[in-house]
Amino acid sequence: MRLESVPSAQHQPAAPPALDTDEFRRIGRLAVDLVADYLAGIRDQPVVQPMTESGRRAVAQEEFPEHGAAPEELLTHFARHVLPYPMGNGHPRFFGWVNSPPSHMGIIAEFLAAAQNPSCDVGDLASIHLETAVTRWLAELVGFPADTGGILVSGGSAATLTCLAAARQQVAERLDWDLGRDGLQDPSRPRLRLYASAEVHSSLRKSVELLGLGHSAVRTIAVDADRRLDPDDLDRAVREDLANGDLPFCVVATAGTVNTGAVDRLDALADLCARHGLWLHVDGAYGAAAALLPELGEVYRGLERADSVSLDPHKWLSVPIETGCALVRDAALMRRTFSHVPPYLMTEQNVGIGGTLDYAEYGFQQTRGFRALKTWMTLQHMGRDGLRTLVRRHLRLARRLAELVDAADDLRRMSASPLSVVCFRYVPPGDPYTAQDLDRINRRLVADVQTDGRVFLTGTVLDGTYVLRACVLHHSTTEDDVTALVSVVREIGRGIAGKAGQA
Ligand SMILES: Cc1ncc(COP(=O)(O)O)c(C=O)c1O
Structure with missing residues (x-):
């Protein structure tokens, strides 16, 4: 049937979840004004304020309404019950944890991304190509080659999990061990061990537990007076484990610890990893962004020699939450770690809408948000x-x-x-x-x-x-x-x- 011969539908007024165009425009403008006023007045507000009992009730105990509400009412509700109770990281006097404010272009990009709402897994789509561009920029920032395997994930925890899955895959392949099929169930295999200092972020423990390694696989290495992992102590631990028949496979270093911002001696650790054939992962969730400064060249020397790096655009780069990035130097290995494409998701490369890259083959998620746009807009703007x-x-x-x-x-x-x-x-x-x-x-x-x-x-x-x-x-x-x-x-x-x- 040709399009012209399809009878055109009578114009129906939009029903939720849709809005008529003029109403969408009006509500959108109200929302932009609300946000602009909020951002302009943020200094005059407390950084955080405790929720009141009635405020808590208004938000947490509300019933799912039988009938929909007017969009303007929802904005009013947001302005009254949500906006005054922020986490505080939008305020210039917030010095907590490792949480930045959102970049202004990032805020706008969230809106634009939601309007298009692509799933960023596969296809010859602008959203996919944008992710390729920003992950390449981030790879370059840490001194990795342009063909690095890079993917945007929810944050630093997910980035470390993604990178360590690739590290586990690499050691398994070396041993002809079909991890995908057998998992870590085979008791005849040596015990895998990895190494990190006590200053490593707590997400490492979650990762190794999820990867089936168990947190007892992690050996905690001493730190020096500057809270940097001590390469000599690491060397001793690796030799000891080898002598005991265990299989050391990975060192997790940190470029910017959460506690004090310490940067491990990456170059010495890269030497040691090369000597023992170990994977070097660098958790740069917070600190990798500072590798851009030439005056910190000495501090970051060796970062470019890592096998994988996690770097969070939602920390120092001010990209709105959730945006982490997992960078794995060996993109083909990264793909073998995650690739599982069933027939109903198969596209042919460069045929029809088929692109050249399927991000679902490089990480855990299938349907993926358009994180690239807010990252791209923030980095382009700066x-x-x-x-x-x-x-x-x-x-x-x-x-x-x-x-x-x-x-x-x-x-x-x-x-x-x-x-x-x-x-x-x-x-x-x-x-x-x-x-x-x-x-x-x-x-x-x-x-x-x-x-x-x-x-x-x-x-x-x-x-x-x-x-x-x-x-x-x-x-x-x-x-x-x-x-x-x-x-x-x-x-x-x-x-x-x-x-x-x-x-
Ligand atoms: C050094 C470091 N690594 C990892 C993480 C975890 O990142 P996320 O909270 O984005 O999962 C953090 C969080 O602050 C961190 O500072």
């Missing part, structure tokens, strides 16, 4: 020089924070990092307190600062000691914000110590 400027700004602010901490008689700095994390502790002058008292005061301090709302930071434990931890990642944070962080911490710390002293 350019390499914009990204360098952003990272340098954060490094400068972190140094300034360290100086302010060092100058305060009631603060003690607890870490030194080449990146944008500063760990410190509130230690009341005179110090009549035990180590446990100080831990208690500092834990309380973090909780009180967080609910106070003027600034936000988090805590961690270093060598058994609880410390305050601040990470600079916001594009609009200024020196005044860093100064405010220090003065709020000291003010609240004085209050807590005063009460503790009276008790």
Whole structure:
């Protein structure tokens, strides 16, 4: 039947989930205004504010309505009950965990991507080619070749899981071990071992458990005074395991630890891995972005020799959550790790809509979101020089924070990092307190600062000691914000110590 001969449908008013074009435009504009006002006024808001009981009820306990609501009502509901209770990472005085604000072009790209809503697995589609472009850029950023296997995933945890699956595949292939068929069930096989420092991110444990290796397969290696994995201790552990009949196969190094921003000695680790035939994975979820700075060349030397790297655009690059990237130097191996294409998903390369690349063969997901657009728009908007400027700004602010901490008689700095994390502790002058008292005061301090709302930071434990931890990642944070962080911490710390002293 030719198209002209198809009787045209009577125009029907749009019904949910659709909107008429004019209504879509009107609601869309209201949403853009809402977001623009929110972003413009964010400094005047608390970084976070605790939810109220009625607010919680309004969000969590609402019933699934029998009848649909008007779109404008939904925007009002969002503005009243959701927008005032953010995580805080959009605020320039947020120094928590490793969470950046969303780039403005990333926010817009989320909207545009949702409008097209492709599944980014296979096809000769612009969305697929965009992912190829951005993963190539990220591969280049860490010094990997252009034909690296790269895929966008939900974040650093998923990236590490993806890369370690490839590492496991490589060692299995070496042993003629059909992992896809037999899994890790064969007791006649040697025990696989991998190595990381105690500073490695907790997602490593989840990955090795999911991969069937068990977390007892991970040997924890000592760190040096700068909290970097000690290559000599690693060498000893590998030799010991070999002597015991185990099979060392992978070292997980970190470029930017979550605790202190330490960057492992990647070049020495790459040498060691080459000597022992081990896979080198570098968790650069947070820190790999700083490899772009020539002045940090020495710190990052060896990153380009890794077998795989995880790098999160949703951390330092400010791409909206969820955007991680798994980079595996050997793209063919990566494909063998994940490829399983049933007939109903098969396309012929370059025939019809068939593309040359099927991302579902390079990772776990089949239907995949259009993460590439927000990454592409954010990176295009910044350019390499914009990204360098952003990272340098954060490094400068972190140094300034360290100086302010060092100058305060009631603060003690607890870490030194080449990146944008500063760990410190509130230690009341005179110090009549035990180590446990100080831990208690500092834990309380973090909780009180967080609910106070003027600034936000988090805590961690270093060598058994609880410390305050601040990470600079916001594009609009200024020196005044860093100064405010220090003065709020000291003010609240004085209050807590005063009460503790009276008790
Ligand atoms: C060094 C490092 N690796 C991995 C992760 C996990 O990343 P995600 O939370 O995106 O899964 C983080 C998160 O902060 C991290 O800092």
